[in-house]
Amino acid sequence: MSSKMMRGGYWDGPYSMTVMDVPQPDVGPDQVKVKVAYCAICENDVWISSGEFFEVQPPRILGHEFCGKIVEVGKDVKHYKAGDRVACNMQVFCGTCWYCHNGYEHFCQNIVQATGAFAQYAVVSEKACEHMPDDMSYEHGVFLEVTSAAMYSVERAEVKMGRSFAVIGGGAKAQLELMIGRQKGACPVICIDPSEVRRKKALEMGADYVIDPSSEDVQEAVLKITKGHGVDHVIESSGIPENCSLACDIAAACGTVNFAANYLPGTKCTLDLWQLRLMKQLRVHTSIQSPYLFERTMEYLPRMEVEKLITAIRPLEELNDAFLQQRDHEEFKILIKPWDEKID
Ligand SMILES: [Zn+2]
Ligand SMILES: [Zn+2]
The missing domain is CATH 3.40.50.720 (NAD(P)-binding Rossmann-like Domain)
Structure with missing residues (x-):
């Protein structure tokens, strides 16, 4: 782990999120580090945070619907550079196992997860990134994952x-x-x-x-x-x-x-x-997830009036309240904003 710190929202028990100083995640050779502009709360996050879904348990940083600006790339990264605006998938598939070869990458046996994005930075494989068009706002791009599903x-x-x-x-x-x-x-x-x-x-x-x-x-x-x-x-x-x-x-x-x-x-x-x-x-x-659909979704996303679904934008420090808001009220999408400053 790097010695540099950031703010991150830890899921530490049923419906409990604690925002604290945590080490920034390290960047692997084929990975990029994204300064998170927004991470949306997914209905799945609320479901997972109940603790009833046995496969994912605390403590960990959740958050998988995110976009932002690349600030660092690993030495083997080919298609992205610092400064690129991207929206991301939460996981990357190996491309070589039986499932990947037969059209079912979402059942890949060697999935690598991105680090949780209810944090100021997230690290993800370059294969899980999609470039955002210049005229697409982060408020729009953050809908990539849910739109693909x-x-x-x-x-x-x-x-x-x-x-x-x-x-x-x-x-x-x-x-x-x-x-x-x-x-x-x-x-x-x-x-x-x-x-x-x-x-x-x-x-x-x-x-x-x-x-x-x-x-x-x-x-x-x-x-x-x-x-x-x-x-x-x-x-x-x-x-x-x-x-x-x-x-x-x-x-x-x-x-x-x-x-x-x-x-x-x-x-x-x-x-x-x-x-x-x-x-x-x-x-x-x-249907579960969205195999092989991220690239097509980014092509299609400009046509979708996704901003109509944003019901609140809240700072990372209010993550716990935002989760309760999503759980208890008829919210569509709450966006979590980890930085006070605007990311261009
Ligand atoms: Zn989701
Ligand atoms: Zn695979």
């Missing part, structure tokens, strides 16, 4: 022009899925969420219809909107297990369903297999 989720739902599309849930990733689905030509686009704030945002992001499951019969409402067919492409983005069966219930015959949210280990749900196969012949998919 939304793109993958929409691709797995096989959304098509002129076909109906519904997203169950209205969090940040769900809102991006709605926007991408609409831009892909899906019609009509429907959002199902009990929160009025989220339904309102969904209309702003591209939904044609919103349904409140706490006061409406969802299936009835969907049939009315889709002229009795059901929805051709459904994404379950709420993380509520029962909504996986709801997704199949509202799907049209020969439609596609994609379960794209987090479910805790051991989560079970009951699906009506008679309906799923005999009555509908559904294609049921899941």
Whole structure:
């Protein structure tokens, strides 16, 4: 570890973040050191910080949706230099294992993680970086990772022009899925969420219809909107297990369903297999992360009005409160800003 220090936000217990002086991470030969402009709080970060997800445990610095300016590069780095503005993936894949060779890099057996980016600096492999266009703000570029996950989720739902599309849930990733689905030509686009704030945002992001499951019969409402067919492409983005069966219930015959949210280990749900196969012949998919999509996402990102989802920008020193704000309120994206000064 380097002897230089920085401010970093340590996750040290369930829903507890302590910001303190920590050593700056060292830069390996193929890595770059990024002065973090913003790191967004991801729904996954809040989920992980509960401690219920056994694979990741404290103490550690979280934060994986980040962008900033490169301040140092390792001796073998070829495509980046100090001063470059980049948005990053949290992990880099080996490119040589069976999974990487067969189109499933997100199941790579030799993943190297970036250092956590709820800190003033993060270190990451150059392979996990994407150059940001000169006219893209950091407030925009910080959406690279979550947008790539939304793109993958929409691709797995096989959304098509002129076909109906519904997203169950209205969090940040769900809102991006709605926007991408609409831009892909899906019609009509429907959002199902009990929160009025989220339904309102969904209309702003591209939904044609919103349904409140706490006061409406969802299936009835969907049939009315889709002229009795059901929805051709459904994404379950709420993380509520029962909504996986709801997704199949509202799907049209020969439609596609994609379960794209987090479910805790051991989560079970009951699906009506008679309906799923005999009555509908559904294609049921899941999606996790966004294999091979970062470059394409950076190409596409300028077209996405992602800033509409920023609900707060808070200094790193307020990380703990920001996490509680994300957990307890209907926030879309809270950006954490580790530096007082503006990074150009
Ligand atoms: Zn994320
Ligand atoms: Zn691999």
